Amino acid sequence: MRDAARAALRAFGRAAPAAVAVGLLLAFNAAYTPGFFDLTTVEGRLAGSMVDVLNRGAVVVLLALGMALVIATGGVDLSVGAVMAIAGATAATLAARHGVNAWSAIAAAVAVGAAAGAFNGALVAGAGVQPIVATLVLMVAGRGAAQLLTGGQIVTFNDPVLNFLDAGFVAGAPMPVLIAAAALACSLLLSRGTALGLFIEAAGDNERAARLAGVRVRAVKASAYVLCGLAAAIAGLLAASDIRAADANNAGLYLELDAILAAVLGGTSLRGGRFSLAGAALGALFIQGLTTTLYLHDVSPNATLIVKAAAVLAVCLAASERVRAWIKIRSRP
Amino acid sequence: MGDAPPLLEARGLVKVYPGVRALDGADFSLRAGEIHALMGENGAGKSTLVKALTGAVPPDAGEVRLGGRVVRPRTPVEAQTLGISTVYQEVNLAPNLSLAENLLLGRQPRRFGLIDRRAVRRRAEELMARLGVRADVGRPLGSLPIAVQQMAAIARALDLDARVLILDEPTSSLDADETARLFGVVRGLAARGIGVVFITHFIGQVYDLCARVTVMRNGRAVAVRDARALPSLELVALMLGVSIDEARAIGGTHARAGSSADPALRSRGLRRGRVGPIDLDLRRGGALGLAGLLGSGRTETARMIAGADRPEGGRVEIDGRGVRPGSPRRAIAAGIALCPEDRKADAIVPGLSVRENIALAVQARRGWWRPIGRRGQRAIAERFVRSLRIATPGVEKPAGELSGGNQQKVVLARWLAVEPRVLLLDEPTRGIDVGAKAEIERLVGDLCARGVAMLFISSEIEEVVRVCDRVLVLRDGRAAGELSGGGVTVESVMRLIAGEGERA
Numbered sequence: 001m002r003d004a005a006r007a008a009l010r011a012f013g014r015a016a017p018a019a020v021a022v023g024l025l026l027a028f029n030a031a032y033t034p035g036f037f038d039l040t041t042v043e044g045r046l047a048g049s050m051v052d053v054l055n056r057g058a059v060v061v062l063l064a065l066g067m068a069l070v071i072a073t074g075g076v077d078l079s080v081g082a083v084m085a086i087a088g089a090t091a092a093t094l095a096a097r098h099g100v101n102a103w104s105a106i107a108a109a110v111a112v113g114a115a116a117g118a119f120n121g122a123l124v125a126g127a128g129v130q131p132i133v134a135t136l137v138l139m140v141a142g143r144g145a146a147q148l149l150t151g152g153q154i155v156t157f158n159d160p161v162l163n164f165l166d167a168g169f170v171a172g173a174p175m176p177v178l179i180a181a182a183a184l185a186c187s188l189l190l191s192r193g194t195a196l197g198l199f200i201e202a203a204g205d206n207e208r209a210a211r212l213a214g215v216r217v218r219a220v221k222a223s224a225y226v227l228c229g230l231a232a233a234i235a236g237l238l239a240a241s242d243i244r245a246a247d248a249n250n251a252g253l254y255l256e257l258d259a260i261l262a263a264v265l266g267g268t269s270l271r272g273g274r275f276s277l278a279g280a281a282l283g284a285l286f287i288q289g290l291t292t293t294l295y296l297h298d299v300s301p302n303a304t305l306i307v308k309a310a311a312v313l314a315v316c317l318a319a320s321e322r323v324r325a326w327i328k329i330r331s332r333p
Numbered sequence: 334m335g336d337a338p339p340l341l342e343a344r345g346l347v348k349v350y351p352g353v354r355a356l357d358g359a360d361f362s363l364r365a366g367e368i369h370a371l372m373g374e375n376g377a378g379k380s381t382l383v384k385a386l387t388g389a390v391p392p393d394a395g396e397v398r399l400g401g402r403v404v405r406p407r408t409p410v411e412a413q414t415l416g417i418s419t420v421y422q423e424v425n426l427a428p429n430l431s432l433a434e435n436l437l438l439g440r441q442p443r444r445f446g447l448i449d450r451r452a453v454r455r456r457a458e459e460l461m462a463r464l465g466v467r468a469d470v471g472r473p474l475g476s477l478p479i480a481v482q483q484m485a486a487i488a489r490a491l492d493l494d495a496r497v498l499i500l501d502e503p504t505s506s507l508d509a510d511e512t513a514r515l516f517g518v519v520r521g522l523a524a525r526g527i528g529v530v531f532i533t534h535f536i537g538q539v540y541d542l543c544a545r546v547t548v549m550r551n552g553r554a555v556a557v558r559d560a561r562a563l564p565s566l567e568l569v570a571l572m573l574g575v576s577i578d579e580a581r582a583i584g585g586t587h588a589r590a591g592s593s594a595d596p597a598l599r600s601r602g603l604r605r606g607r608v609g610p611i612d613l614d615l616r617r618g619g620a621l622g623l624a625g626l627l628g629s630g631r632t633e634t635a636r637m638i639a640g641a642d643r644p645e646g647g648r649v650e651i652d653g654r655g656v657r658p659g660s661p662r663r664a665i666a667a668g669i670a671l672c673p674e675d676r677k678a679d680a681i682v683p684g685l686s687v688r689e690n691i692a693l694a695v696q697a698r699r700g701w702w703r704p705i706g707r708r709g710q711r712a713i714a715e716r717f718v719r720s721l722r723i724a725t726p727g728v729e730k731p732a733g734e735l736s737g738g739n740q741q742k743v744v745l746a747r748w749l750a751v752e753p754r755v756l757l758l759d760e761p762t763r764g765i766d767v768g769a770k771a772e773i774e775r776l777v778g779d780l781c782a783r784g785v786a787m788l789f790i791s792s793e794i795e796e797v798v799r800v801c802d803r804v805l806v807l808r809d810g811r812a813a814g815e816l817s818g819g820g821v822t823v824e825s826v827m828r829l830i831a832g833e834g835e836r837a
Contacts, residue, residue: 209681212680
């Protein structure tokens, strides 16, 4: 039993830096941000700063979940921002210009995201292209494809179903939060409820050994990219629903960086071989929480970026084994 | 030459790594104009000796003299300026730069402060011509044949006024013609007074090229002989640390009655690169030993059978049915399991727990959608931790943190868990302690008794003879002969390895 406890501790240990960072952030807000923890219900809907963090953080949570899986295979997906743009453009043009029913438009957007992931997966796992280069292709070309779909314009829509994705509430909880939570639950079930997570970690940690043990390394890697594309498409739908329009230029811009950061803060090793989905979600929430906190303290947007960078640097240093070892040596009498 | 001091001399070199005495008072001496073979099996201390001579690794004790003077190079570059140059097995040059640039990297002739390209070309052509090689020096090195790349590495080494040239397994990736050309170059260098240290695993090449032989074992030079006065059988005996008289005494004790005649696995004509064609049969309940020196093709054979490497020709059959080659997955499905030689690169997943490492192959065979579950994995892992006596505080410990011997047992457990019909063990006892070794040898016996067909590879001939009822000896990528029953003795295996009867 002690062994099982140790296993649980180890799994949690990966997410520890992100958990501690979120804890510190909450402690700071408890002390210095009046009303941060206040929860009110407006017409049966939850509201407050905490809800706001969860709500706005949902997009990066989604991206970080997929990114954690891809990074665990020893890769990285730079195209998630562009895939968001494609997914938004697909749904918006189908619904607004071609009069396609919203559910079909959503399904099409998700399918396009999966196809984009399959393309990345084929390049990386099939053709053996380096992940950074392979996904850079779609990062650049994806926005172009989204532009072609929208004809270079911002496609606005006003569809009750599409609007509901971002603005809707179910049982008092905002839809983005529910969608992100569901995605976390599904991805946990898919990776840890099956052997997929084990295979992803084995392939990322020692690809040759995994192959010799009979793991279909290529298929496993490709599946991580497909899941990442799926998550990015859902994030793209949320982003489009938020502004009720598909903006091929700006949707998801630079969010791949936030996603990578969130995954790494959450204990997923950039060298591949281990991942923590809960950690990735916490990492995303830390990034959003920090942004919201700074906003509440009237820090100017330019300074915000610097504070964010400093906070991230602190977390990464705290997680670095070399720095930890150094501190241990220094603190010895 | 009698009384002249040796060109290069090492006395009492000691180098201790955590847990190993890589060099334990090693002596070595090289005369000017001599081609001197340095022989020894893996871990004998050859490469550490070379590193100590070239300053790559500072020795803990002992001294190195060059031309009678004590030298203490601290880096390979320093050793080069002293006149000791080394060409490693893997060509250590930049494949994207041209041959000329590689030869003169860092010391290109300059003109007005800029590199004089024409002079670089001319100088490079001269250097290659000195070795009797004509090559387009403007082409990227990577696009040239390996033999030319090897020559380039030698040319670069010689440009630095080398007095001693150390060649570390230079022929392992060359074909017969290229090897002959390299030998011509090496003889020419020796004739000019350069002392050449030649490291190889090919016994034939020693006799073709070298005047003297130093054999290393356990970090020491156990013999220094004139090649002509050293029969190949004795050379093999020295390398392996078996006396010939002893070898006569150790016979095959395992005349396994249980091994059935019809083979569980049959391979015909397997070949890839220098290795093959190889035919072998593995019988249910029997253990076939694969013996031979390093580079003889033992590992390559096992990897082809297990689908780890795709053979260029030949086939593998299990119970008469063909197994499509080149996929470990298909081989596993057919009941073939391989415990690979390179545990770290090919077997252990260091970040995953002992539990996950042991369950990996079973889980891979079931597919991702049918998880065994944590509890099931624990049950499998704990069973093998007990039965193989894997020393670990628990099955959740990352496998990379275990000792080498215990990692080896984890890998064995992974394959025993899939209950293979054919188990290929490539050096399963290398680098593990005596107790664990005995356990693994016993395990082979148990598995045979349960009807598993085994292939057992080991550099230790005694072990092969102890464990196996039949032995196939490989030499230079081909079968040199097969022994069975009472004919399996250390001596007979050594005779086949040494190629006696073919050479005087």
